[in-house]
Amino acid sequence: EIVLTQSPGTLSLSPGERATLSCRASQSVSSTYLAWYQQKPGQAPRLLIYGASNRATGIPDKFSGSGSGTDFTLTISRLEPEDFAVYYCQQYVNSPWTFGQGTKVQIK
Amino acid sequence: QVQLQESGPGLVKPSETLSLTCTVSGDSISSYYWSWIRQPPGKGLEWIGYIYYSGSTNYNPSLKSRVAISVDTSKNQFSLKLTSVTAADTAVYYCARTIYAFWSGYHYWYFDLWGRGTLVTVSS
Numbered sequence: 001e002i003v004l005t006q007s008p009g010t011l012s013l014s015p016g017e018r019a020t021l022s023c024r025a026s027q028s029v030s031s032t033y034l035a036w037y038q039q040k041p042g043q044a045p046r047l048l049i050y051g052a053s054n055r056a057t058g059i060p061d062k063f064s065g066s067g068s069g070t071d072f073t074l075t076i077s078r079l080e081p082e083d084f085a086v087y088y089c090q091q092y093v094n095s096p097w098t099f100g101q102g103t104k105v106q107i108k
Numbered sequence: 109q110v111q112l113q114e115s116g117p118g119l120v121k122p123s124e125t126l127s128l129t130c131t132v133s134g135d136s137i138s139s140y141y142w143s144w145i146r147q148p149p150g151k152g153l154e155w156i157g158y159i160y161y162s163g164s165t166n167y168n169p170s171l172k173s174r175v176a177i178s179v180d181t182s183k184n185q186f187s188l189k190l191t192s193v194t195a196a197d198t199a200v201y202y203c204a205r206t207i208y209a210f211w212s213g214y215h216y217w218y219f220d221l222w223g224r225g226t227l228v229t230v231s232s
Contacts, residue, residue: 032214044202044225050218088153092217096168099153
């Protein structure tokens with residue numbers, strides 16, 4: 001089973017700041033099998049990024065994804081109030097498909 | 109637009125079977141993969157398994173002995189059964205459309221649409 005470790009666990013930032021979230025895999029993950037999701041309280045997750053760097057339909061360009069191998073990054077260029085949420089990475093390389101434990105981005 | 113809606117009992121007794129249905133509206137269930145994912149209260153996400161509209165399945169090995177996912181294309185629905193439940197199965201259960209794409213020589217997978225989720229509590 002591929003374990004995804006996200007860091008930091010919590011990120012405290014102010015609106016307008018840049019957020020950098022990390023996702024590290026326990027073994028190499030093809031970049032096309034890595035996705036990022038955003039989840040707000042009481043809501044279902046929402047797809048942000050697929051294939052490590054492709055924005056999903058309707059996702060603004062302030063969200064960007066990068067990385068390869070075992071290290072992947074989600075960047076939010078300028079935080080807006082609606083961006084404070086929990087973010088999960090997920091891999092689809094091997095079964096079971098697994099998620100990271102999440103990074104909470106909270107208002108400082 | 110395409111919508112997914114989970115339905116089923118919100119309370120299940122220990123050792124019994126959890127049964128949920130996901131109804132897809134706004135598009136045909138055919139030509140896609142469909143997954144179940146769960147999230148215990150205050151915790152992270154766990155993929156349970158998926159089914160293709162043709163009926164082929166792939167389950168999380170940790171749940172494989174207790175899980176069955178089925179599809180009813182005539183009703184545009186797919187379903188989850190989880191047997192011998194315990195308190196550890198208490199979670200919000202989500203259904204999700206699962207995209208598999210192959211282009212430019214690469215394979216892509218992702219969950220592009222999710223239901224709102226339904227809380228299932230296992231308790232006597």
